[in-house]
Amino acid sequence: MTFRPRSEFLHVMTTRGFIADCTDLEGLDDRLRAGPVTGYIGFDLTAPSLHIGNLVQITLLRWLQKTGNRPITLMGGGTTKVGDPSGKDEMRRILPVAQIEANADTIHQVFAKYVDYGEGPTDAMRVNNADWLDELRYIDFLRDIGRHFTINRMLAFESVKSRLDREQALSFIEFNYMLLQSYDFLELHRRYGCALQMGGSDQWGNIVSGADLIRRIDGAEAFGLTTPLVTRADGKKMGKSAEGAVWLNEDAMSAYDFWQWWRNVPDADVGKFLRMFSELPVAECDRLGALGGQEINEAKVILANEVTARCRGAEAATAAEATAREVFEKGGIGEDLPTLTLAPADVPEGGITLVQLFVRSGLASSGKEARRLIAEGGARLDDVALTDAGALLDAAALAGPRKLSAGRKRHALVKLEA
Structure with missing residues (x-):
């Protein structure tokens, strides 16, 4: 029999496709209907920005709040400081x-936008x-x-097993990650009454261990819920593009490039x-x-507008x-395209090569790629x-904005400072 949740969250x-696994769907459903539930998701701080692969989890938190939790x-x-080994091939x-x-x-x-x-x-x-x-006393923690x-x-959990099966090193510090994440859930439960941990499907082992730890130590009920791994229909991993990660922060990726990823x-x-x-x-x-046909493009x-308006503003x-x-x-130049602004000193007397412009504008990752393009x-x-x-553009040729294109969908402007 198909489970039909009665709680709004x-x-x-369920209807929007967010659920992969849950430690106890019926029990969580009852708990949500009994009153507001505090739930959390943890985020690594390995980069200045998250990417769109994290957007599933951020959206999950938004819906949790919108439904009264x-x-x-x-x-x-x-x-x-330790590093999560889940889904990683190396430390x-x-x-x-x-x-x-x-x-x-x-x-x-x-987060503040969601x-x-x-x-x-x-x-x-x-x-x-x-x-x-940071305040843990190691011996007390182990005991x-x-x-x-x-x-x-x-060793049975996939995040550990997969690394060992591939005969790739798993450091002792990474091996401890499961204990630390489980302890996070226990601390949040004790400090804030948190009863739900959520995350991606690769976190299932860590999440289950945290809920089990709360049951063992505090004798309390806690729940875990994971989302499916989201991939594109073309098989590409969500959050990646041919040029690298699709970042959420404006200073890591322009709003235009972000919008274009969703449009394409x-x-x-x-x-x-x-x-x-x-x-x-x-x-x-x-x-x-x-x-x-054309309607799917609209x-x-x-x-693209829906996601960009939420993440970057209307x-x-x-x-x-x-x-x-x-x-x-319209075949125009598009003044809001990602722009490479050159200082006069950047353009030698004989001119700057097109290969350099493609690399510096981010349309090619290397001179070799630019030449191949x-x-x-x-x-x-x-x-x-x-x-x-080998063609060159001198200062006179760069007096007005010039549009560079790599393929049909990637563009950038080049401008020379006055």
Whole structure:
């Protein structure tokens, strides 16, 4: 018999495709219907920005709050010093503490666009696990927490097993990560009454261990819920593009490039992504996703606008759409395109090569890639195909904005400072 949730949160999660596994769906459903539930998701602080692969979890917290519950955004100030081995092939680089703290502040800027922070019963809380992990006394921790974990069980979890099966090193410090994340859940339960931990499907072992630890030590009920791994219809991992990660923060990726990523998703992903990342009614998401021909492209514009408006602001979404229409439909230059601004000193007397411009604008990752792009006919200057990789542009040629194009969908402007 198919489970039919009666709580608003689980109903939304089910109909929008957010649920992979839950420790006890019926029990969580009953608990949600009994009153507000405090739930959390932890985030590593390994970079100044999260990417769109994290957007599933951020959206999950937003829906938790919108349905009358209290979300906690747990900053991994302590666990980032260790490194989560889940889904990783090698040990993560250990970051300086100052960098971890700086990353927490920049990452928080995105959270504040999705959830409302405050002191009310359903206002979001920002918590950092360094508050308790940095104060741990190791022997006491092993005695009080470590005794509830068996090596046999830890080796059976996929995050550990997969690394060992591939004969890739798993450091002792990473092996302890499961204990630390489980302890996070226990601390949040004791401090804030947190009864729900959520995360991606690769976190299932850690989440189950945390709920079990609360039951063993405090004799209390706690729940875990995971989301499925979201991949694109073309098989690409959510959050990645040909050029690298698709970042959430403006200073890590322009609003136009962010908008363009969503505009260019495969047709088959439109309905799914609208359900997960917009707040349009599910029926409307399904209708838009079922369109074909030119109409599916307009549905992609709606998707790009919905996500960009939430993550970057309504003005950024409007400007990105206007730039895209100017570039693609009217053949214009698109003043809001990502821009490379050159100082006069950057342009030698003889000129700067087109290869350099493609690399410096981010349209090519290396000179080799730029030359290949030109040789294969994929590079254009002001919509005119380029054939000579050694061609130069001098200061006079750069007096006005020039548009570089790599393929049909990637563009940038080059400007010379006056």
